[in-house]
Each structure stands twice: as structure tokens, then as C-alpha cells.
Amino acid sequence: MLGACIDLELGQLRRAELVAGKHPLHGLAEDFSRLPVELLLERALAQAARIAGVLVVALLLELLARDGDLLRVHDDDEITGVDMGRERGLALPAQALGDLGRETAQGLPLGIHEIPVARDLAGLGVVGLHTEKGQSYPPAAADGSSTEPFPATHAATCEQERLAPGEAQAPIEARSGRTGSLSERIEIRTLSDGGQQPAEIAHAVAAFVDGAKRTLDVSQYDFNLGEETAAIVGDAFRRAAARGVKTRFTYNVDHGMPVPVPPPSEPDVRLIASLPVEGKAIAGVPDLMHHKYVIRDGADVWTGSLNWTDDSWSRQENVVAVVHSEAIAKAYRLDFDQLWSTGDVEKSGFVDPRWDDGVRAWFTPGHGEDLSARIAKIIRRSRKRVRICSPVITTGPVLGTLAQVIADGTVDVAGCVDATQIREVVHQWRANGNVSWKLPLLLQVMAGTFAGKESTPYGNGTVHDFMHAKVCICDDTVFVGSFNLSRSGEKNAENVLEIEDAAIADRLAAFVDGVRAKYPAVTIPASG
16 A cells, blocks of 8 residues: 555544443543543654554544544545554444434444545645645734624525424525625624623614514523613514514523632523513523523524623623524524423533534534534644633643643744633632642643733622633634633533634634733732
């Protein structure tokens, strides 16, 4: 055989667990029976290669039965050959709960949805692992905020499947942006501390609701507005009901379990009860229903990090994405239906992440560990830049990968966190020997070019001015949504868009640079 060969050593992998929706990669970040070095995605082995001139590499992230990538192979990875000669006992993928019919993962065994194409047709082994795209990085805005308003309405289309009994099936309208770039199909709005007023955002939310013709499915972690903003948003839902729009509304309810990030807020149940919506409380025990999304007419999705509170709309850094895509809206509808039917965070998020023209949606907890591993992989593959805004960074795969990339010094890595929350994490880790091994990784990452916002410590009646944006940019790939880069985030009900678009990546990288320019470097006490 000509060219290099990759031995995946699949025979050494653990078999899939028998519980639906579970898989061997549980607790990668927290499995203390393993050495922390396993968080480094790969390492060279001190043994002779079986093929001359080829370094033997141990792949240390396990293969997931439901993962869409074979050993996280992405569609722009290239390989020349796979030696399957020593493989035996290959397990079929676990059933995906996200398809309400409980079908097995589509495609090849191991749930392969993206098939890499080897362009080295001659088998000479001269194939790169990453194709770089042309990039331009505009200067950051002064305060990191965006001034682009959302359009008042958007031509809504009809979801052609999953209609309620007796519901008419309207024709699909032509979508002017469907064949355009992702920048035309995905609207991005960024918010900064003091960069906008609550009424401005309330009108943007109302405009999105006003575009609904048939259905609205709302999943909102914190919905607690002042008198003016409550009237603006509430009236939009009342107008929707008058048009015959059916609205379902899920929200998180409080519990007393302490968490390292601000504890859950209690939504205004009386406000929700006053609206013409069908509401359902989701108990955040032990993990939070942390979504902030709205699905409109099975065609459009409002999502991101933005809670519906006056402080969120005026005193926090946040990112909102509005996606016009029936395929993405369907994925969100599947996730919403899981929460709605079970009322259980732990039984949600089992929706396979499938690409739709450069964008796909991830949901947790069903794919929580998969998502952390995916973000870590894309960070490690970056060649030019990594930009991150996240209140905390505590998930093992991301911490380990960031520490390695920063140590390598070949990629421009920078970001912003919430310094108040980071110090609380450090305090808890120093008191808990089980997770203290992650502390050196966090300190190494924070010692780099990371800024930290000194937010007001959480308390009843205090201003909630957290650095709340949750976005990661790796070259031209963007992860944006409700997901903190934390172990808790893997267990919560969260959602993230993975977007491959240079223009959106440039814009959000500029946003991150604008945010971190406002705040000092993170400082962590030597002890205590």
C-alpha cells in the first residue's frame, strides 16, 4: 500500500453502555481514576511505528457511539488510509433519543454523518489535516457592542411536518436569504454593559414575536422584567394570541443547590401566568434548564446567551443569534419537545447535531460531553486565532487544550471571563481535592491574555452585571449559545450553534476583543 496508514486501535475502546442516551465518555473532565494527561487530545508514544516513518499516536479522547465524527474527523480533515485489520467487536451506535421515532444514528456504523474525502488519490501521503480559509480581522469596536438593529419582521415559513391534528399545512414561502451566505441567514446582535437600554431590547423581542403566524415555542431560563419592558413583551404575546398563534413556554424553577456560577434566578411566574401562553415549569434539580431560545413557526430561531431581564438587557455582555433555517428550527423543536413531554432536564438534549449549509445545533445534556470535546478539538486545530468569552472556563477538555495551545505559542489566544466568578471557582477547587488537579490548568490559561470583568457578587437585590457572553471563535468557526465552558454546562439543558463563516467569525472576534479591552487582566489570589 502506498502512503501513510492510521491505526485507530478501536479494539481497545470500551463498549457502549446499555442505557439509552448514555455512552462511555461520561465524566471525562471529572473521572479521577484517570490521569489528567488524558485531557491532552493526543500524544506521541515511545515505541516503533508499524509503518516506516510514521509516528505512532495514541488518541486519548474516546470514540462516542453517537458522535457525528469518526474520532472527531471533520469534513475538512483528510486521511489517506485506515487500517482496520486488527479491529473486532465493533459496536453499533446507541439509539438517538432526539428522533422521536428512536431511530439509530444515520449513516455508517459509529454514527458517521460526515465522511472525510481523501484528496490524495494517489495514496502518496502528502495530505494536510486542515484547510485554511482566507481571513481578515477587523479592529474591535470601542465597547464590543453592536449597533445593528434586528429587522422588525422576517418572512416566516411553514414547517411542513409535525403539524398539530387539524392544523392546515400552508405552502412554504420563498426565502430570499436561503441561497445566500450564512451572514445573510444568521443575524447577530451583541450587547455590552451600558451599551443599550432595556426598552430597546424589549422592542427587538416583541418584533420577533410579532413575526409569528402559527406557533411560538419559548424556552427561557430567566424571565423577570420591569413594568415597562414587561408591557412591551407581554403585549407582543397577546397580539400573537389574537392572531391565533399557539405559544408554549418552558422556564426554570429555583432550587437550593449551590453552583459555582450565579445560582438560578426565579422567573416571574405571575407574569408568565398573565400571558396567553401554555406554561410549563422545568425543575432545575440537580441541573438547570438554562436555554434562552424561541422557535417561530418551525422556521426561525432566536437563541444565544441573553436572559429576559432588564439587567441582562442593559448591564451584561451578551450575544444573540437569529437563525432563519427550517432544519435548525426542527432540531430546536425536537429538543423543546423532549423538555415539554418529560419535564426533566436529564432526559433532554438527545438531538443529533446535523449540518445545514455551514451551521448545526448542539444540545445538552444529551450531547454535553460531546460538545466540550468538539470545542476542544477545534481549539486545538486552530492555526491563527482563538477568541473566547465565557463567564467561567472549567470543563476539562477545553481547559487542557487551551493550556496546551497557549504553551505552544503558535496561535493568538485571548478572551474575557467574569473575574468574580473565576475567583469563586478557584476558592471551591482549592477546598475540593477531587478537582484540584484542574487548578494549574486554569491558572495557566488565566495567566495568558485573558481579561476579567469585576462583576457585582450575586445577591438578592444586587445588580446582575456579569460578563455573560458565551462565544468561542476558532479561526472561521464559531460556537455561540447558552453554554458556559463548564462541567455544569455539560449537565444543564443548553444549546449552542456551531457556525462556519468567516464574516460572522470576524465580527464576533472583534466583539470579544472589544469586551476584553474594557477590563483588566484576571488576578487570582495566591491562596484562600
